[in-house]
Amino acid sequence: MSDLTLTEIWPFSSPLKEHYGYQFLYFFGEEMVYFPQENEIYAPKNKTLSFRTYMNAFPIKKWKDHTNVKDFFIRCNYKGGGGNLLIFGETKQKRILLDTFQLPESDEEISVTHKISDIYNKDILMLSCEILCREDSYIKNVSYFTSENKLRSLNTGIVITTYNRQADLINAIESILPAIRDSQSKLFIINNGNEITIPFESDKIHIIDNLNLGGSGGFARGLYELIHEKNQFTHALFMDDDAYSHPSSLKKSMTFLEYCADDNASIAGAMLYSGTPYLQYELGATNTLYGIKSINQNHDMGYFENTIKNELSDSPIFGPWWYFIFPIKKHIVPPFPFFVRGDDVAFSLQNDFNIITLSSVSAWQPSFEYKISAPTEYLANRSFLMLPILDEGKHWDCKKVIAGFSQHIRREIDGYRYPIAEAMLAALEDIMIGNSFWSDERNTLARLARLKQMEKQNSEISQLHRASPTDHNQIGRKCGRVWYKLQLTLPLFARLKFRTPGISYNMWPQPIEAAARKGMIYVSQADGYEIACRFNSKWANDLLKREKILRGLYEKKFSEMRTYYKNNFHSLQSWETWNTKFLQGDK
Structure with a gap:
């Protein structure tokens, strides 16, 4: 049998250790205890351990729509009193109990596999599972399998472009290194900046010094190296140096593409904020009247309904370079040579990839909002x-x-x-x-x-009152938004009379509110970053x-x-x- 996806018990590698405190992205249940050394969860007697989460629900509709897989199995590795494993089908509006089977008691670690029935219900978007523990148990993992043969083998080259951000780069490498070691993948670090050293010894990591040709030049150089390797790579994965990803993202992406019927298929990862790991910046983006618009922006992935919304959303029109794995076609068009922002959009459109998103395939990255300035815009x-x-x-x-x-x-x-x-x-x-x-x-x-x-x-920022960064913690932001809404109930002349700057918790311009003010402060919900502006006729x-x-x-x-x-x-x-x-x- 082929392992389709490994359920993530918990983030076990740096920098994912920062996710401690956000276990609801992985699992939840009353009185559950995670043991990092053993990478297992202690589930007490008569308690329920649920994997109905962003990281661990299985996107079965995507598998049925895009791959040759016709049968699915579930496997649980555990020891202890056992219990009942329940498999649910997640639809747009409800959960359906598809199957249940018993986990026998065992003092030693054992593995139990079961074929999942009734998976052809057309309304089912995802699978999730729960374990009802009869006695104390230790859960190692839950995996999904198939008996079908793969359609192709993948040899993936990973490209990270970096410019003088060595600490971020080390985090990015460390987050996916387990997946690189367990596969044929190799990592190419394109260094556009000063000399770098990394604390990893591996023949799968190659550093290539490059002139600072921007993001497009770095990724173009990486793609060029992959194409001209003697053992030619079948696929490339582009990642930013300040992004980090779960090792499973690479495994899940590659496995899906190995079974995918379309050899032009590619996987675009969602972006979540590294500062608030449960908050999704966007699933991707689609085209609008002018430029592009984020899909499912600022969704809290601690709520499972937002994972369902991701599954129901249209595919993005491009693969963002914080995480994008794509086939290396014979006549692939290189990145556009003059962009520093928007390179990934033009690259995807000119190569006409079939772009797919998969639940939990994602990268965490700092908010883009702190980068807003005249040069970047x-x-x-x-x-x-x-x-x-x-x-x-x-x-x-x-x-x-x-x-x-x-x-x-x-x-x-x-x-x-x-x-x-x-x-x-x-x-x-x-x-x-x-x-x-x-x-x-x-x-x-x-x-x-x-x-x-x-x-x-x-710059006239200093002439406006600005809240200190400590005022923009989670509670402060909520209070600020309540006060902002209360101010909007005042008549226009009252707001003008006080001459206080408007505060917007949205980084888009707010012309209606600005009309009643002499100044505006725009505050990022993700990290409290501010832009302050003053009226100038x-x-x-x-x-x-x-x-x-x-x-x-x-x-x-x-x-x-x-x-x-x-x-x-x-x-x-x-x-x-x-x-x-x-x-x-x-x-």
């Missing part, structure tokens, strides 16, 4: 404006994109976030320049420097005038730009061009 918006050009209208329409862009920039202006509005206009200006801009990466560096200086010179009017002029130029030049980019970017994005960059950058 310039890079993000430049990529979003380029996507409809490179995508040739498959997912975005030119007029709808520029209309969405205009709506977005006006919300930023009305929300007093002028530096971000400046960055968006700069992105629009640079895209319309053409080859003279893209042919020299120093143009981007110069633009980023000017935006950073502009943001610094025009002259700056706002100037931005609105420029936006109107640039929008007209973009619409007028769009067909010309699409023709230009189609004729010129193949060479700029080719492996030959990338190889020249790599050779120049070898240290």
Whole structure:
């Protein structure tokens, strides 16, 4: 039999030890005790141990829809008084008891396997199980198996791009190292920064020094190395250096792809916040009028209904590079050479992967919200404006994109976030320049420097009251949100009279609330990071005038730009061009 997925008793490797206190992501039950040395759970007499959790529910509908597997077995490893193991089918609205069988008493560790019946109910999305303990028991794990043969074997190369974040990098490596050691996988660390040393001795870890070509350049170099290895890899996994993942994510991903009927299938992992490991940043993203929109953002995965919502959601349009495993096709298109934000979107669209999400396949990463600034928003918006050009209208329409862009920039202006509005206009200006801009990466560096200086010179944060970071703990944030809602019940003149800055616990611009204020403070729910802004009528009017002029130029030049980019970017994005960059950058 082939092991499909190992139930995660508990996070056993660093940095997942940080998850202590969040056992509800893995299991729950009254008076349960976890023993880390033995990696087992003590379940007292007459108590129920449940694996109806984000990490341990089994996405059976995805397996039935995408693989050749027709039979499923469940296996429990334990010792002690035994009990009854109950298998449930999870639907959109209820649980269905599918099967139950007895676990016999045993003083030694034993393994009991049972074939799961009634799995073809079309409404069943996931499987979950519970153990009703007759006597004290020690549960080692619960696994799902099949007797079907695999359709293919995987040889996966893992690529992590890093730039001067050695501590984060070590955490990322350590989190997936057990999975690497137990498979044919190899890890390629693309070092864009200073010299690094890692405390791991393994012939499966390779460090490759690279010129700082950004995230796209690092991942392109890693993919290039995988393609040109003598024993060619079948799949690649891209991971950020400040992300960490469960070892089981790699195992579950690879096993699923080994059985998957479509050889173009890929797995995109969800992102959860490392600071609050139960909070999902997003399952992925889909396209909107302008840019992309997160799927199931800020969902608390401690509530099982949110795991069900993930299963019911549409697939994302791209694989995010905090965790994305994909097939290395014969004519794979390398990453776009000029993005620093949005590289993963263009890469997925240009290679047309069949992207699938699996429950619990995820990575934990710091919130992106603390990275919000004029330079980063310039890079993000430049990529979003380029996507409809490179995508040739498959997912975005030119007029709808520029209309969405205009709506977005006006919300930023009305929300007093002028530096971000400046960055968006700069992105629009640079895209319309053409080859003279893209042919020299120093143009981007110069633009980023000017935006950073502009943001610094025009910062008025110090003139606004700002809550201290300690005010934004979990209780403080809840109280702040209650006070914020109470303020909204006051009439407009009352809020203007007090002249207190508005507080938004959403990092999107809030133009309606800003209209009643002289200033706004935007607070991240994930980590308490703040952006403070002040009203400036002259700056706002100037931005609105420029936006109107640039929008007209973009619409007028769009067909010309699409023709230009189609004729010129193949060479700029080719492996030959990338190889020249790599050779120049070898240290």
